[in-house]
Amino acid sequence: METSAENFKFGTVVLLGPPNAGKSTLLNKLLGQKLAIVTSKPQTTRNQITGILTDDDSQIVFLDTPGVHRLRGRMNRFMLQSAWAGVEAADCIVVMADANLYARKPYLLEREMEPIVKGIQNTTKPVYVALNKIDLVKDKAALLPLMQVLGALWPEAGIIPISASKGTGLDDLLATIKKHLALGAPMFPEDQVSTVPLRFMAAETIREKLFIGLEQELPYSTAVEIEQWEEDESGLIRIGALIWVARDNHKAMVIGKGGQNLKEVGRSARLELKQLLDAKVHLEMWVKVRRDWTEDPGFLRTIGLGL
Ligand SMILES: Nc1nc2c(ncn2[C@@H]2O[C@H](COP(=O)(O)OP(=O)(O)OP(=O)(O)O)[C@@H](O)[C@H]2O)c(=O)[nH]1
Ligand SMILES: [Mg+2]
Structure with a gap:
């Protein structure tokens, strides 16, 4: 029989998405502590922020990133660089989308996803879509058209409805990510939760x-x-x-x-x-x-x- 050390999985996952999608909220919820700041305003996160999730059979390094937007200016460009560097560093990509926003304003979905679609169109890395804030969508049928649009944008991607703030669907998300992680030894001590000073x-x-x-x-x-x-x-x-x-x-x-x-x-x-x-x-x-x-x-x- 193989030991669990031989089956151990290691990988890096980037959380990518428009501003305000809930990337930092998800990072904090997954790690069970506040690593990244969260506000109701877009453009909150300015740097890549690492969260390291270790359990018996895997270590996953999550990279929270600044929201992908079309704003001009040097600082905004620097923030975008951090987001794309996160994609470079990752083994797989979780695209986050705000279901509540797009259920109310469907026309925004493709518009906000466009720079993300473009940015990762040549990637060979697995992509998953986390359709976030489902706790705010009372009529769950409103999720279906969103899933259709997202499914057309990323035909290969699994789409996982979640609520980052309530924790709904996170087991599903983790199980899906883990399934596709490669075998590898942990890079960080098991009690290290972040690299952020x-x-x-x-x-x-x-x-x-x-x-x-x-x-x-x-x-x-x-x-x-x-x-x-x-x-x-x-x-x-x-x-x-x-x-x-x-x-x-x-x-x-x-x-x-x-x-x-x-x-x-x-x-x-x-x-x-x-x-x-x-x-x-x-x-x-x-x-x-x-x-x-x-x-x-x-x-x-x-x-x-x-x-
Ligand atoms: N109801 C609800 N609110 C959420 C959820 N996830 C995030 N939010 C809220 O959405 C807002 C934005 O959350 P953030 O985690 O800061 O979003 P972000 O994607 O990191 O945003 P930027 O750093 O600006 O790119 C905050 O007010 C969060 O409390 C969710 O699952 N449900
Ligand atoms: Mg953030």
Whole structure:
């Protein structure tokens, strides 16, 4: 009889899809912890984020990626590069689609999928489609036309209805992925869940709170950089973060009247950082202007965007 080590499967799976499809939500649900930030606004994720799922007979490395869109601008191009690099690195591709959105606005389905279809048209890697947010689709018959369109776009792909936030269909999705993974030894220790550094997660936590709190285009031109990180003898972690905005008038908008906005961001970020780091956290933030930073490739790389 073969041992389980001989049957062990290893592979990398990229989560690819339009902004807001639920890629980061799925990553977090699969791993049972928050690795990637999630907001109701599109363009939340800016980097590739790794989640490593290990069980008795397999290790799957999931890559969460920025949403595939048609927006212009340097930062958007850098984000797209990260998404396509994820496809390059992967053994198989899970395309995510928001069933609730397309059930209400069917004309958007092909339009939003087009850059994804184009981007992976020459791939020889297996493609699966995760039709997400089915918990929001009351009339399940509305899923059928969506499955037809998706089936025409990717005739070979299995289409798996899921709810990433509720966890519905994830066993199916995992079983399907596993079936097609190659044999191979694990690349990471079994208790390692991600390759994302804690500092990055801390910066992302602050960015999430900013993203949620800010209106209009402001979230998209805000970045967070951890400048100071010190632990004292009592175990208290002092974090100093710079919040970068792209225009002079954005600074006052981020800070808010009487500092209210920034105070609320600090309060909710600190609460989450305490949990993340399992320590007392002192958080200080400064808002700084760097004009048009979203177009500055050097600066974008400094804050960890691009390849
Ligand atoms: N009801 C419901 N909401 C979901 C589900 N999956 C994701 N959402 C919500 O959809 C929104 C977008 O989720 P994200 O996980 O940030 O989406 P994303 O694809 O990572 O988005 P980008 O990073 O912007 O590309 C959030 O408000 C989530 O809570 C789901 O299965 N059901
Ligand atoms: Mg995301």
